[in-house]
Amino acid sequence: MPLFDRLKSDCSADWDAYVRHAFVEQVGAGTLPEAAFRTYLVQDYLFLIQFARAYALAVFKGRTLSEMRSAHAGVKAILDVEMDLHVAFCGGWNLSEAEMEATSEARATTAYTRFVIDAGLRGDLLDLHVALSPCVIGYAEIARRLASETRALDADNPYRAWVAEYAGDAYGEVAAAAVDKLDVLGAELVTEARYPRLKALFAQACRLEADFWQMGLDGA
Numbered sequence: 535m536p537l538f539d540r541l542k543s544d545c546s547a548d549w550d551a552y553v554r555h556a557f558v559e560q561v562g563a564g565t566l567p568e569a570a571f572r573t574y575l576v577q578d579y580l581f582l583i584q585f586a587r588a589y590a591l592a593v594f595k596g597r598t599l600s601e602m603r604s605a606h607a608g609v610k611a612i613l614d615v616e617m618d619l620h621v622a623f624c625g626g627w628n629l630s631e632a633e634m635e636a637t638s639e640a641r642a643t644t645a646y647t648r649f650v651i652d653a654g655l656r657g658d659l660l661d662l663h664v665a666l667s668p669c670v671i672g673y674a675e676i677a678r679r680l681a682s683e684t685r686a687l688d689a690d691n692p693y694r695a696w697v698a699e700y701a702g703d704a705y706g707e708v709a710a711a712a713v714d715k716l717d718v719l720g721a722e723l724v725t726e727a728r729y730p731r732l733k734a735l736f737a738q739a740c741r742l743e744a745d746f747w748q749m750g751l752d753g754a
């Protein structure tokens with residue numbers, strides 16, 4: 535079985551708790567309190583700053599020019615595309631980029647980002663990609679489901695721009711590339727002795743994603 539499918543199926547309880555978290559369902563229904571979304575989005579801006587550093591580690595750990603270039607594209611997608619969404623939302627609340635950047639990190643933000651960076655520093659490219667994968671692949675899955683099964687894209691849903699961004703083709707391609715990369719690295723590098731460690735990394739990243747949603751809910 536390809537590595538991503540295997541990890542998702544072996545960690546299905548943690549995966550489902552992440553992608554079906556109450557925060558996500560309330561975004562889809564448009565019922566999430568604005569204070570919860572705002573807490574989440576400011577923290578996610580801080581998250582992306584650190585996440586770009588984690589992706590930069592994939593440039594450093596790349597074994598070929600091609601791996602370095604695709605990791606570089608990931609860094610650019612975060613710094614030049616994804617963060618614009620956060621800036622646009624926060625502009626609507628009269629919150630400047632400087633104010634967002636000056637906000638202190640919630641513990642859930644520090645915990646998740648430094649966990650991923652540590653996995654990459656200590657391990658190889660595969661460990662790093664496993665720790666990164668619930669993020670990119672999970673958001674695409676969440677947004678596509680919300681777009682097709684809920685009223686998430688209705689004109690009166692305040693979170694429709696967020697759902698549209700992550701359900702869009704550009705983000706979908708980034709997520710599909712992340713699945714492919716994991717499957718290719720998996721075929722090359724996974725041994726049965728190594729697999730339990732990868733599974734533990736994946737499960738922990740899913741739990742830290744769920745904590746991140748919860749941090750947003752608790753902010754309301």
Ligand SMILES: Cc1ncc(CO)c(N)n1
Pocket residue numbers: 578581582616668669670673743746
């Ligand atoms: C916490 C978190 N996970 C995943 C993504 C998707 O990039 C994000 N922006 N934030």
